[in-house]
Amino acid sequence: xxxxxxxxxxxxxxxxxxxxxxxxxxxxxxxxxxxxxxxxxxxxxxxxxxxxxxxxxxxxxxxxxxxxxxxxxxx
Amino acid sequence: xxxxxxxxxxxxxxxxxxxxxxxxxxxxxxxxxxxxxxxxxxxxxxxxxxxxxxxxxxxxxxxxxxxxxxxxxxxxxxxxxxxxxxxxxxxxxxxxxxxxxxxxxxxxxxxxxxxxxxxxxxxxxxxxxxxxxxxxxxxxxxxxxxxxxxxxxxxxxxxxxxxxxxxxxxxxxxxxxxxxxxxxxxxxxxxxxxxxxxxxxxxxxxxxxxxxxxxxxxxxxxxxxxxxxxxxxxxxxxxxxxxxxxxxxxxxxxxxxxxxxxxxxxxxxxxxxxxxxxxxxxxxxxxxxxxxxxxxxxxxxxxxxxxxxxxxxxxxxxxxxxxxxxxxxxxxxxxxxxxxxxxxxxxxxxxxxxxxxxxxxxxxxxxxxxxxxxxxxxxxxxxxxxxxxxxxxxxxxxxxxxxxxxxxxxxxxxxxxxxxxxxxxxxxxxxxxxxxxxxxxxxxxxxxxxxxxxxxxxxxxxxxxxxxxxxxxxxxxxxxxxxxxxxxxxxxxxxxxxxxxxxxxxxxxxxxxxxxxxxxxxxxxxxxxxxxxxxxxxxxxxxxxxxxxxxxxxxxxxxxxxxxxxxxxxxxxxxxxxxxxxxxxxxxxxxxxxxxxxxxxxxxxxxxxxxxxxxxxxxxxxxxxxxxxxxxxxxxxxxxxxxxxxxxxxxxxxxxxxxxxxxxxxxxxxxxxxxxxxxxxxxxxxxxxx
Numbered sequence: 085x086x087x088x089x090x091x092x093x094x095x096x097x098x099x100x101x102x103x104x105x106x107x108x109x110x111x112x113x114x115x116x117x118x119x120x121x122x123x124x125x126x127x128x129x130x131x132x133x134x135x136x137x138x139x140x141x142x143x144x145x146x147x148x149x150x151x152x153x154x155x156x157x158x159x
Numbered sequence: 160x161x162x163x164x165x166x167x168x169x170x171x172x173x174x175x176x177x178x179x180x181x182x183x184x185x186x187x188x189x190x191x192x193x194x195x196x197x198x199x200x201x202x203x204x205x206x207x208x209x210x211x212x213x214x215x216x217x218x219x220x221x222x223x224x225x226x227x228x229x230x231x232x233x234x235x236x237x238x239x240x241x242x243x244x245x246x247x248x249x250x251x252x253x254x255x256x257x258x259x260x261x262x263x264x265x266x267x268x269x270x271x272x273x274x275x276x277x278x279x280x281x282x283x284x285x286x287x288x289x290x291x292x293x294x295x296x297x298x299x300x301x302x303x304x305x306x307x308x309x310x311x312x313x314x315x316x317x318x319x320x321x322x323x324x325x326x327x328x329x330x331x332x333x334x335x336x337x338x339x340x341x342x343x344x345x346x347x348x349x350x351x352x353x354x355x356x357x358x359x360x361x362x363x364x365x366x367x368x369x370x371x372x373x374x375x376x377x378x379x380x381x382x383x384x385x386x387x388x389x390x391x392x393x394x395x396x397x398x399x400x401x402x403x404x405x406x407x408x409x410x411x412x413x414x415x416x417x418x419x420x421x422x423x424x425x426x427x428x429x430x431x432x433x434x435x436x437x438x439x440x441x442x443x444x445x446x447x448x449x450x451x452x453x454x455x456x457x458x459x460x461x462x463x464x465x466x467x468x469x470x471x472x473x474x475x476x477x478x479x480x481x482x483x484x485x486x487x488x489x490x491x492x493x494x495x496x497x498x499x500x501x502x503x504x505x506x507x508x509x510x511x512x513x514x515x516x517x518x519x520x521x522x523x524x525x526x527x528x529x530x531x532x533x534x535x536x537x538x539x540x541x542x543x544x545x546x547x548x549x550x551x552x553x554x555x556x557x558x559x560x561x562x563x564x565x566x567x568x569x570x571x572x573x574x575x576x577x578x579x580x581x582x583x584x585x586x587x588x589x590x591x592x593x594x595x596x597x598x599x600x601x602x603x604x605x606x607x608x609x610x611x612x613x614x615x616x617x618x619x620x621x622x623x624x625x626x627x628x629x630x631x632x633x634x635x636x637x638x639x640x641x642x643x644x645x646x647x648x649x650x651x652x653x654x655x656x657x658x659x660x661x662x663x664x665x666x667x668x669x670x671x672x673x674x675x676x677x678x679x680x681x682x683x684x685x686x687x688x689x690x691x692x693x694x695x696x697x698x699x700x701x702x703x704x705x706x707x708x709x710x711x712x713x714x715x716x717x718x719x720x721x722x723x724x725x726x727x728x729x730x731x732x733x734x735x736x737x738x739x740x741x742x743x744x745x746x747x748x749x750x751x752x753x754x755x756x757x758x759x760x761x762x763x764x765x766x767x768x769x770x771x772x773x774x775x776x777x778x779x780x781x782x783x784x785x786x787x788x789x790x791x792x793x794x795x796x797x798x799x800x801x802x803x804x805x806x807x808x809x810x811x812x813x814x815x816x817x818x819x820x821x822x823x824x825x826x827x828x829x830x831x832x833x834x835x836x837x838x839x840x841x842x843x844x845x846x847x848x849x
Contacts, residue, residue: 102404105401106401106403106404107669108226108601109669109672109674110404111224111403111407112221112674113674114403114404114407114408115221115222115259115407116221116256116674116676117255117256117259117411119404119407119408119411120400120404120408121408121411121412122408122411127434127437128437128438128442130442130443131442131443131444131567132444132566132567133563133566133567133673133675135437135677138256139253139255139256139411140252140253140254140255140256141253141256141676141677141678142433142437142676142677142678142679143674143675143676143677144559144563144673144674144675144677145672145673145674145675146566146570146672146673146674148670148672149672149673149674
């Protein structure tokens with residue numbers, strides 16, 4: 085289990101844990117598909133934000149948020 | 160009378176809902192004013208196979224919570240029985256994500272049909288859908304459509320009419336796994352209380368949404384909520400997961416289940432173009448930043464140039480093409496409008512003379528009424544052009560990428576990257592700037608930025624700024640320096656006011672976090688963007704007109720009446736008294752003409768010039784300069800004050816209709832306070848230096 089910030093690019097990942105309270109921001113993330121059990125791929129993290137692909141669409145999130153999302157590597 | 164079918168369109172934002180609405184109604188929709196709502200709703204009626212249909216375009220929302228104004232409105236509407244059926248739109252290119260909203264609605268009602276938009280494009284890129292399979296799982300009809308290419312739209316409307324005969328029960332029932340037992344338990348209690356749709360009411364309670372049990376007595380509500388809270392805490396302790404997260408995850412599992420057997424993706428090529436652009440430009444901060452700046456400044460440049468010819472005229476002039484520069488100025492919309500109103504005033508005047516109208520009446524009609532209309536009319540091109548370009552930038556997918564880039568800088572002031580757009584657009588005109596705060600994510604951000612935006616120097620104020628610096632100061636270098644400082648001060652005041660409102664008034668403590676969806680790039684539908692900007696500007700203009708026209712008649716009265724009744728000379732009018740009064744609030748010397756110009760500038764900032772010219776009784780710059788009897792420090796203080804002191808009436812109307820009257824008042828109070836404070840600071844600083 086690693087935080088999203090440490091994941092390699094273009095690897096299939098599965099979200100296993102989301103830390104912290106379920107506030108409105110976390111809620112928004114989940115509704116965009118970043119919920120436990122969802123598959124994600126990190127597309128880019130060359131500067132500040134982390135660009136993810138989840139459920140076929142792209143999302144940019146800040147590093148602070150990404151640190152709270154834990155994933156497992158699939159395959 | 161024939162029965163009118165009320166059909167509402169609902170979906171997540173930016174997936175072609177407005178395009179669909181526009182196509183179905185053949186661009187005959189208009190902004191409907193729903194009482195007590197600040198969110199715009201488009202509406203239209205049309206005939207379809209001898210049936211009368213009223214189509215409502217509900218605001219696009221991600222989820223059925225009640226966090227933002229849009230969400231509240233859409234949710235309330237879906238829970239109400241004010242419709243016959245719903246068309247729920249999903250996007251073939253992002254099915255999982257867009258079905259999340261659809262599924263939430265289907266958990267409530269089966270009076271709905273699901274439309275999968277952009278089907279043709281997705282299909283040609285390798286997407287295959289087993290429609291019957293999805294219909295079976297979702298327990299409702301599915302139509303594959305293209306709103307843009309008008310595919311299967313008749314069938315969609317037919318299915319929507321058919322869906323109206325369903326009973327309104329829940330279409331689907333999602334299994335929430337380990338939470339099922341608790342959901343059922345609460346659901347039983349709610350059923351005993353006589354709550355409609357007890358199961359979904361119970362699920363929503365676990366999601367922290369109590370809008371389904373509002374009909375119950377306070378005591379019952381409290382008791383139930385307490386029980387739900389207890390279960391939520393226990394669930395968290397046992398499983399380590401929150402109920403909200405569990406429910407959202409299970410919904411996504413359900414969607415995966417629906418799609419797994421019924422959708423096959425072959426490699427989608429279009430995304431690779433999107434990916435290539437992202438990789439080439441937006442994966443590097445500096446490239447992304449530069450690109451975003453170019454987009455922003457071209458937008459501003461084009462809006463400015465179309466409106467007044469500036470700064471395109473200067474560019475032509477620099478390259479020695481005087482003729483083109485003149486043409487650009489003459490053909491600019493503001494020049495065309497002012498020529499039209501000049502002609503119209505003259506024609507009206509000769510007509511009024513021919514019917515022997517009194518001088519007072521002529522003045523009222525020409526200087527009051529027609530002048531008022533012309534103040535309103537000048538707003539239209541600006542509002543429309545800015546809305547149009549913002550629509551294009553947003554629709555194309557560029558805006559969200561630029562917001563990510565800007566976020567890196569704006570987050571240092573605890574502002575989200577998106578704030579850059581409304582604030583930059585405000586350089587052209589604050590009104591469309593305030594209108595476009597709706598692109599911001601949270602209501603708090605929208606409120607804080609609408610209140611702060613009037614500090615940004617708009618084009619009308621730029622004209623005043625150029626004029627004032629040139630009558631007060633002769634050195635071009637000094638003029639340029641003052642103009643630059645004025646802009647710097649205005650941005651500083653903007654950020655300060657924003658922080659003040661969000662931190663102190665709204666008590667926003669959390670840091671802004673970046674969460675930005677990045678839709679695929681696509682070429683925006685100009686027809687739809689044009690139409691929606693046109694309709695929005697039109698509906699807005701009527702709102703502004705209702706404020707500006709009465710205000711300009713009041714100003715007319717002040718300038719044309721005095722103690723001895725009607726007067727032709729401003730010296731004899733109440734205007735002079737009021738001007739002296741306004742000038743007296745400053746602890747330094749200010750001529751009454753300046754005080755009066757601040758009053759008329761409240762109606763429209765450019766009127767400051769006109770008032771100064773009339774009250775000093777000269778339009779000639781040199782002559783005007785010679786009549787000025789205030790010191791340089793006083794002049795500087797006046798410039799600062801006139802740039803910051805109050806939003807114009809139109810901006811106040813915009814804030815009040817977008818947010819609330821309170822917000823408009825807040826903006827007025829803050830700007831007056833800042834203006835007074837900064838102008839005094841400048842005055843004392845420069846008196847001291849001199």
